[in-house]
Structures are given as structure tokens and as C-alpha cells.
Amino acid sequence: MKVKELQQRLSKFDAELDVLCITEDSQFVKAGASFALLEIQDVDMTYGEQIRLDDRVPYLKLGKSPNSIGLVTLEVTTDF
DSSP states (O other), X not given: OOHHHHHHHHTTSOTTSOOEEEEXXXXXXXXXXXXXXXXXXXXXXXXXXXXXXXXXXXXXXXXXXXXXXXXXXXXXXXXX
16 A cells, blocks of 8 residues: 555544554464454654565565665554
């Protein structure tokens, strides 16, 4: 998702509402739960390369290089 698309979607809501992330990804969901909640702690910008490791797991190679791009990151926590 691009920043402008996220801004457009968020602009439809009351600016005083809390924003939480939700995932149904089995790697994050505890046994017996149907989803996991994540609270946004920070928003930042960094440079990196979006790659996949040998086992096809998505990974971010941080740092500026000829192949890196600017990325906005959301730092999240499960403890809020």
C-alpha cells in the first residue's frame, strides 16, 4: 500500500480514533485465538531492499544501496 492510499483511507474516519493493526496470520496468532492485535508505536522512513531469503521468507535488507528504495515503516507492538 502506498502512503497516499493509506492517507485517503484514513481520512474517511474521525481523526481522534485509535488505529490498531489486526492480523490473522498463523505466525502471529496465539493458539485458540482468531486474530492478533498490534498497536502502532511509531512511523518512520528508511531505505532498504525487499527480498526473500532462501526459504522464501520475506525480509528487509536495511541500508542505502543502488537497489534500495525509500520505505515508510510502522513500528508495532502486541503489548498496549
